[in-house]
Amino acid sequence: MNRTIYLDTSSSTPVDPLVYLEMHRYFQIEYGNAGSMHAKGLIAAHALNLSRSKVAKILNCHSDEIIFTGSGTESVNLAIKGVVNKLKNKGKHIISTTIEHHAVLDTLEFLEKQGFEVTYVPVEPNGIVNPEKIKNAIKKETILISVMYANNEIGTIQPIKEIAKIAKENNILFHTDACQAANSESLDVQDLNVDLLSINGSKIYGPKGVGCLYKKEGIRIEPLIHGGGQEFNLRSGTENIAAIVGFAKALEIAQKGKEDYKKKLTPLRDYFIENLLKIENTILNGDNEKRLPNNVNITFLNIEGEAVLLKLDSEGVCASSGSACTSKSLDPSHVILALGRPYEAAHGSIRFSLSKNTTKEEIDYVLQIIPKIVQELRNISPVNLKIEDIKNV
Numbered sequence: 001m002n003r004t005i006y007l008d009t010s011s012s013t014p015v016d017p018l019v020y021l022e023m024h025r026y027f028q029i030e031y032g033n034a035g036s037m038h039a040k041g042l043i044a045a046h047a048l049n050l051s052r053s054k055v056a057k058i059l060n061c062h063s064d065e066i067i068f069t070g071s072g073t074e075s076v077n078l079a080i081k082g083v084v085n086k087l088k089n090k091g092k093h094i095i096s097t098t099i100e101h102h103a104v105l106d107t108l109e110f111l112e113k114q115g116f117e118v119t120y121v122p123v124e125p126n127g128i129v130n131p132e133k134i135k136n137a138i139k140k141e142t143i144l145i146s147v148m149y150a151n152n153e154i155g156t157i158q159p160i161k162e163i164a165k166i167a168k169e170n171n172i173l174f175h176t177d178a179c180q181a182a183n184s185e186s187l188d189v190q191d192l193n194v195d196l197l198s199i200n201g202s203k204i205y206g207p208k209g210v211g212c213l214y215k216k217e218g219i220r221i222e223p224l225i226h227g228g229g230q231e232f233n234l235r236s237g238t239e240n241i242a243a244i245v246g247f248a249k250a251l252e253i254a255q256k257g258k259e260d261y262k263k264k265l266t267p268l269r270d271y272f273i274e275n276l277l278k279i280e281n282t283i284l285n286g287d288n289e290k291r292l293p294n295n296v297n298i299t300f301l302n303i304e305g306e307a308v309l310l311k312l313d314s315e316g317v318c319a320s321s322g323s324a325c326t327s328k329s330l331d332p333s334h335v336i337l338a339l340g341r342p343y344e345a346a347h348g349s350i351r352f353s354l355s356k357n358t359t360k361e362e363i364d365y366v367l368q369i370i371p372k373i374v375q376e377l378r379n380i381s382p383v384n385l386k387i388e389d390i391k392n393v
Contacts, residue, residue, distance in 0.1 A: 005362045007355070014355075015206060019246045019249045050248075058252060067215055068211075073200075076101075076107060077103070079221070080094075080175060092116045092141055095146070096145070128287055131159050142170070146174075155286055155292035155294075156287050158176075178198060179203050186258075199211055204254045207242070225237060272363050279370070281300070294353050295353055307377050352366075
């Protein structure tokens, strides 16, 4: 097979052709500043308002509850820092989990240095947090709970509604990082009962460098960026109209097609997992069923994940060993360690994330080459762990 097989959509997706077409005219034809009071500016402002309305309709909220940002990471930072800095006189305690994306974890670490206290609730061995443990972590000083909708490494889908209910019962604001969930899960914020929700473009076949924050009406947050007062004085800077238009179109396509997406990818995912597990001393990371339809996270014991990736890349297959945001780090995945796996097992984890265009032919090709790669690397490995040596499998 001569073409590249791309199985890393959890880190980035190609821009959908329909999204590209929607964006194209805002680069060279309708390039005005949405804040300018002339024809070009008014056209840009109209595109901005229309995009905001589209996103609001999908999320089942009001247009003025949507704040466009430069990324999912910025959305997360604006949500968490923005809220707690407004509420710090009420309390300084935050609750999250041990498997969050680094956009959340590093933000919380920063806030701990500013005097905030954070409780990191552990997940169960299947990678799903028990809502009762969230409830038990609540203190009188708790002002925010932040739990991701779906995990970016192992694909586990968290019980967001149950956690939101607990938050409401205790008068605590609830934020969810939904960046990985937008292709397959409902984003109806009324049904989810969330106060703040983060999404980005690069995971939904939209452009990079754009995202949004849903902020429920009445919730006050401190801006991170000051300047011209764009985005309701909460995110200053000239709006990237082309990216925002593309983001709105991509989200619209993703949410309209989410059932077809699940119908196609779930059986392909399960077929891939079933056959990968036929390789001796191989472990599936994350829950069997409560996981994203495109996510396959596997640990091949006794080998380094990075070595597997290099071998796969030489065969034209793109995958990852965890979050792309930490791919240059030699540290093992914090998510795999949070499942109770030992250090050695965490180093051997590989994430395959299928595309909406992935075919069975491509999966069969990977299944053909990967046993040889695993065996070749195990032959030179000094480690000899077996599945029975691993707890929580």
